[in-house]
Amino acid sequence: MLFTHLARKLTVVFVYLLMIISAQVHAENLTQTIWDENYGFYQKILDLPFNQKVSDGTLDEKIFKNYIIQDYIFLQNFKKVYGILLSKAPDRKSSAFITDLMKGVDEEIEAVHTIYFKKFGVTKEELSGVLPNPGTELYNSYLVEVATLEPFQVGLIATLPCNWIYYQVGVDMKKRGQAGGNKYQEWIDAYGSETWEKSDAKAFVDLVESYMKNAAPADREKMRQAYETAMKLEYMFWEEVYRQPI
Template sequence: MGFCDDIWAEVAPLRQAILGHPFLDELARGTLPRPSFQHYIVQDSLYLAEYARVLAIAAARAPTAAGRLEFSDGAKVAVIVEEGLHQAFFAQFGVNAEMAAAAEPTPACLGYTSYLASLAATRSYEELIAAILPCFWVYWEVGCAIKPLAASPNPYAPWIDTYAAPEFGAATDRVRALVDAAADAATPATRAAMAQAFRMATRFEWMFWDSAYARESWPIGFA
């Protein structure tokens, strides 16, 4: 087994917690409360704007042409998703431009994007791409798990279809291959750091959905 298979098996309990989260269960049933999805889609828009920047940095730091192409394309897709799917959901679920512009990242969103940005700025390329991978792989697993169970009709069907699409699975496989190649050439210490980065990013994936379900905000604001 390669690095990705090993770390994927290691985080299996966390993956099961994600798949069993009520946010995703209710999304599949089509019963997720509208305000929870509004919260999620606004925060995901904020997240993807920062994730695109991190992918662009990964592309610039990639030692191979394959890595430069994959991560630069990924940055482009993140922007397209934010501008396309999110804008459609904003219209469908009553998020106007003023609401989106006024939104600030929640602790979960800011924690996740800040963690990725810190890796991009201060840690190795290998750690960075290991932390990038869960956003692809976890969403692909979620999309594939939900799609066969999803109610029809379902107001969240376009979201499910996006992440269960074969094209998204192919992109996930390409990023996995880049991470495995980096791990194969890495020292044991770097591989250990990659594993920790993957674990941490996967934790943030769970936190992101949990914060949306709870409609999390900052515990104290400004007067």
């Protein structure tokens, strides 16, 4: 009897603790937490010579040309990753969101990359002959691997840093007020013109937030690790395009 009574008490305590932990998880803004935890990587990206010189319009056009081509290669792979995620999406809301992301890639290429390809005289033949930089290839391979092998939510969050970083870089560059005569102003405006509440990045963060809060602890940790890895790979991509102009 004593053992049974004690077991019941322990069960009640255990359930109570689980309720407290669950309440804390749902009260916490988990995506903001992982942004804060990895903010150092974002700051390093923003402080790179590439972004400093894009911000004030002094970046060598050869370097920007290398960047815009490598980013195009990356985005082609991004569509492939979204396609993998679409096949694994667990509900209509997620399917619709991934479909919109895929359309967004095409719109981004048309609104940004095509403009600069024309400015720099980049032809389809030239694009087809350019190989990805090592950092681009590593990032591409990682995203495909995670999207293929890991649960949907882990693959999803691995694609979030790219979207969130580009939005924030654009916003931070616009705050510097270097608009007059900047030959890269169209690029800055493309990524930093929307308010946070209306941005695609905010919608993406909200979706990931819902998955994080409902994930099992082991999957939530996988999501944190995937996000951190993607942040590191983002830094490698940006740093490399500055060092390896065409």
